[in-house]
């Protein structure tokens with residue numbers, strides 16, 4: 001796999017107009033941030049050697065190189081979910097390629113079900129930590145020391161520095177944010193009431209189907225990470241309703257302007 005990463009990174013390096021140190025995974029709630037990118041160079045995943053191709057509706061897979069404010073960035077429009085059938089290696093491949101092209105900080109977003117009494121649909125939660133409940137670990141297998149250590153530390157997976165900045169920015173913009181623990185699960189089912197209860201009991205504040213594998217690989221590679229969730233439904237006893245993908249997308253859309261503002265400003269100041 002190391003060879004594939006290097007091959008893809010070399011291919012990109014020969015084509016990139018700029019040399020960003022910041023990568024953004026445009027997950028749910030952040031799609032519109034792509035509109036703020038200037039001097040865009042778009043490279044469809046289908047053209048990038050060794051890249052998986054994304055399938056989920058509403059995601060058209062491409063890398064976008066350009067500037068966000070004054071900052072050079074690369075954005076991933078369309079990510080790879082484990083529930084789609086991709087292997088953990090495929091899900092996290094772009095993150096490894098980011099490292100290989102010189103990225104130092106990765107920003108991610110996602111949609112999640114809230115499991116804290118104070119949370120309301122449409123709220124934003126800065127991820128302070130995670131619990132990995134995926135059935136497979138992205139670092140399982142022989143470790144390549146060129147990519148990172150065998151036993152990576154996870155004590156500060158979500159950069160305290162960036163979280164503090166984001167909280168300050170949210171206060172300045174008068175946007176309500178929470179901080180909390182994200183439980184990453186495979187999906188594609190939303191949780192049963194008992195599963196929400198269980199994830200809450202083990203210390204989760206929100207649950208979703210992405211982010212954790214990418215963050216593990218980013219930290220393995222020594223990159224700094226910031227991630228934020230939009231709470232699209234509530235997994236709290238008494239508040240649980242039927243969850244549909246459409247409702248999740250609707251809630252995410254409503255939260256999008258707030259999430260975008262925070263991210264834009266945070267990336268500018270990072």
Ligand code: HPA
Nearest residue numbers: 111112113190207208209
């Ligand atoms: N569970 C898992 N993933 C999700 C949820 C949820 O309730 N909401 C949005 N993504």
